[in-house]
Amino acid sequence: MGLKIKLHNATTIANLAGVGDKNLKVFKEYLGITVSIYGDKIITDATVEQEEFLETVFETLIKLAENKIVLQERDIIYVINVVQNGKLDGLYELYKNQKKIITNHRGKAIYPKTFNQRAYINAIYEYPLTFGIGPAGTGKTYLAVAAAVKALKEGKIKKIIITRPAVEAGESLGFLPGDLKEKVDPYLIPIYDALYEMLGVETTSALVEKKTIEIAPLAYMRGRTLEDAFIILDEAQNTTIAQMKMFLTRLGFNSIMVVTGDPSQVDLPTGKFSGLKDALNILKNLTDMKVIVFEKVDVIRHPLVQHIIERYESKWKFMFITKLI
Numbered sequence: 001m002g003l004k005i006k007l008h009n010a011t012t013i014a015n016l017a018g019v020g021d022k023n024l025k026v027f028k029e030y031l032g033i034t035v036s037i038y039g040d041k042i043i044t045d046a047t048v049e050q051e052e053f054l055e056t057v058f059e060t061l062i063k064l065a066e067n068k069i070v071l072q073e074r075d076i077i078y079v080i081n082v083v084q085n086g087k088l089d090g091l092y093e094l095y096k097n098q099k100k101i102i103t104n105h106r107g108k109a110i111y112p113k114t115f116n117q118r119a120y121i122n123a124i125y126e127y128p129l130t131f132g133i134g135p136a137g138t139g140k141t142y143l144a145v146a147a148a149v150k151a152l153k154e155g156k157i158k159k160i161i162i163t164r165p166a167v168e169a170g171e172s173l174g175f176l177p178g179d180l181k182e183k184v185d186p187y188l189i190p191i192y193d194a195l196y197e198m199l200g201v202e203t204t205s206a207l208v209e210k211k212t213i214e215i216a217p218l219a220y221m222r223g224r225t226l227e228d229a230f231i232i233l234d235e236a237q238n239t240t241i242a243q244m245k246m247f248l249t250r251l252g253f254n255s256i257m258v259v260t261g262d263p264s265q266v267d268l269p270t271g272k273f274s275g276l277k278d279a280l281n282i283l284k285n286l287t288d289m290k291v292i293v294f295e296k297v298d299v300i301r302h303p304l305v306q307h308i309i310e311r312y313e314s315k316w317k318f319m320f321i322t323k324l325i
Contacts, residue, residue: 003042003051005058008066013037015065018072026076029303057083060091069095074300078114081297087115094118101146102153105200110146114298117143123290124258128251131236131280132260134294137301140260141234145194148230151256152212158228159212162191164235165243166217188215191234218243227252236261236276238268244275 007013017024017037027035027044033054034045046054060079065071075095082091098111101121112118117139123130124147132140148160164187195204195213207213218239233239233247236259251257261276268274283289 003044003055003058005042005055005062007037007040007042007062011068012062012065015068015070016061023071023073023076026073026080026303030077030080053083056088060088063092064095067092067096074113077300077303078297081300085297087297090115101143102150102198104198105203110198112143113139113300116292116294116298120292120294121147123292124256127288127290128255129248129257129289130259131276131289131291132258132294133263133276133280133291135262135264135296135299137299138294139298140294141190141232142194144232144258144260145191146198147258148232148256149195149198151230157230157254157256159214159226159230160207161214161216161221161226161229161231162188163216163218163221163231163233163247164188164191165238165240166219191215191232218247221247221250224250225252226250226255229255231255231257233257233259234261237263237266237274239275240268240272241275241278244279248279 007016021036024035024037027033031050033050035054036043042058044051044054057080060083061071061076064075064079079091082088094115099121100109100111103109112121116134120130120132120140121143124144132138132144134140145162148157148162151157152160166187192204192215198204199207204213208215218233229252231250236244238261239247247259248257259276259279263274263277263280266274266277280291284291
């Protein structure tokens, strides 16, 4: 069965399909729908009910491809998500007017890829304090690290400080050897990975050695005033109220502070209230800070991961309903 849309030139087809038709394979992996291109036609085994949805997806993708935007698998998934959520307005402008954050050490340009990612980066550039709130996989920490590296390279700040609370997420830190920092370092691996991608291992290690980049548990922030610095608090949902207050009051002149976290994933002991939730309530309506709330539509994962999550969510929902019955 063919869609009504026609493809008009080889460049559009190449941009749309990707190398080895990998972009088209996303539809099978993500939606269970086979899509292929024969000549100027898009052939699919979609049901009649699915055709209207696919028409909208491909109209959007073709418009992007015709304007020489090279599409990748994550772009296909995001367009699918956006169409499913009915938030197409401005999507073309998002891609057409992408502003690079930095180029990493391998020469790859890093861009905000979703509406909320763009709003997040713009907020970081504009406000001394930005909260990035939402589920894992939305790029909250990754983009904050990219913005920090950009600020350092441009000489706008002298130091990058990245911290997180030392909270045990289902595992015990006590058996690990070393001091608090050595115990917490394994939990900071995602941050190191982001820095390695931006700067390379050697440059990152050299900057850490010189203390130009500091990665440390939150307890190390007490008593300091952080000036000329880009400070990121990761996993902020696991701060206590006292810790969050302590962190936020470290902000010094010519500094940028970014707080990231997922309020739905609190690992604090029973009876401890999340400092992130408390701060969002206390600080709401302040004009010199910004809160960006990421949504599920911003989560761009490998299709298999998405299906795994859906299965687990279905299981938990079934177990919850069964328990109620």
